[in-house]
Amino acid sequence: MFSEINKLKKEKNAIILAHYYQDADIQDIADYIGDSLGLSQEAARTDADIIVFAGVHFMAETAKILSPNKKVLLPDLKAGCSLADSCPADKFAAFKKLHPDHLVISYINCTADLKTVTDIVCTSTNAVQIVESLPKDQKIIFAPDKNLGAYINKKTGRNMVLWNGACMVHEIFSLEKITKLKNQHPNAKLLAHPECEANLLEIADYIGSTTGILKYATQSPATEFIVATEAGIIHQMQKANPLKTFIPAPPNNSCACNDCPHMKLNTLEKLYNCLKYEQPEIILSEELIREAKKPILRMLELSAQFGL
Numbered sequence: 001m002f003s004e005i006n007k008l009k010k011e012k013n014a015i016i017l018a019h020y021y022q023d024a025d026i027q028d029i030a031d032y033i034g035d036s037l038g039l040s041q042e043a044a045r046t047d048a049d050i051i052v053f054a055g056v057h058f059m060a061e062t063a064k065i066l067s068p069n070k071k072v073l074l075p076d077l078k079a080g081c082s083l084a085d086s087c088p089a090d091k092f093a094a095f096k097k098l099h100p101d102h103l104v105i106s107y108i109n110c111t112a113d114l115k116t117v118t119d120i121v122c123t124s125t126n127a128v129q130i131v132e133s134l135p136k137d138q139k140i141i142f143a144p145d146k147n148l149g150a151y152i153n154k155k156t157g158r159n160m161v162l163w164n165g166a167c168m169v170h171e172i173f174s175l176e177k178i179t180k181l182k183n184q185h186p187n188a189k190l191l192a193h194p195e196c197e198a199n200l201l202e203i204a205d206y207i208g209s210t211t212g213i214l215k216y217a218t219q220s221p222a223t224e225f226i227v228a229t230e231a232g233i234i235h236q237m238q239k240a241n242p243l244k245t246f247i248p249a250p251p252n253n254s255c256a257c258n259d260c261p262h263m264k265l266n267t268l269e270k271l272y273n274c275l276k277y278e279q280p281e282i283i284l285s286e287e288l289i290r291e292a293k294k295p296i297l298r299m300l301e302l303s304a305q306f307g308l
């Protein structure tokens with residue numbers, strides 16, 4: 001399957017971009033693996049004719065918005081996102097009307113429609129810096145993730161109005177089971193994504209994006225880590241640090257680790273088929289691309305200024 005995919009990739013001048021939450025084999029065949037910021041930067045700069053996006057719908061949509069003349073394929077069009085779904089653009093537009101003097105910052109994990117009513121997009125890598133770059137008295141609405149929003153409020157001392165959305169994967173961690181794990185592994189560092197709830201973030205040793213978590217684990221002298229984000233990231237953590245131990249943080253159900261059901265809809269076979277038949281393809285109207293692009297470009301400009 002790997003050699004067939006590589007052959008098709010060459011023939012069609014295609015590139016495979018994969019998020020860290022994808023299955024290990026998808027990560028291993030990808031040309032670029034990254035977090036949401038890295039993936040959008042890569043989608044904007046590639047000169048491939050076809051982008052196969054091994055991730056979820058909002059990520060592939062962002063790639064299409066940034067590279068509208070390229071064919072953008074998503075191995076499974078049903079790979080959505082509970083966080084993006086938690087903020088329908090029409091309901092948000094009504095909410096925005098209640099706060100007319102507020103600027104809108106939206107986490108990139110939202111639909112293209114939501115991006116059209118957003119002033120600046122952010123990711124977990126640049127969110128704090130983007131908020132801090134605005135005047136202290138600037139009123140802000142943050143959407144759609146209330147957990148990331150609350151974390152930024154705490155870090156920056158701001159009082160952003162938060163949309164009540166959340167990610168099903170990061171909200172399901174069991175504080176009780178994680179506390180037990182910490183007691184069993186007293187030297188282990190707890191690494192958490194800021195989409196997690198505040199009570200979990202309070203006991204974390206490090207809070208950051210997937211790239212941040214990977215870097216922290218690689219640079220830290222510690223040898224044991226409890227990882228409170230989607231378990232797919234552990235593949236790269238283990239590859240970069242073969243002698244260190246990574247324990248997935250347990251959710252409050254009977255599973256041992258936490259998979260995103262949307263991310264995991266993509267399989268190597270679907271990836272092969274989508275490259276072969278050049279579908280399913282992300283199609284967006286010109287108007288949607290034009291309007292949704294503005295807040296994404298603002299984020300990319302600011303990220304470049306921050307050296308990210």
Ligand code: 13P
Nearest residue numbers: 035036037123124209210
């Ligand atoms: P990052 O990889 O940008 O930290 O995002 C995490 C996530 O939930 C993506 O769906």
Ligand code: SF4
Nearest residue numbers: 081082083167169260
């Ligand atoms: Fe969406 Fe959460 Fe899955 Fe990321 S992990 S794609 S935010 S549901």
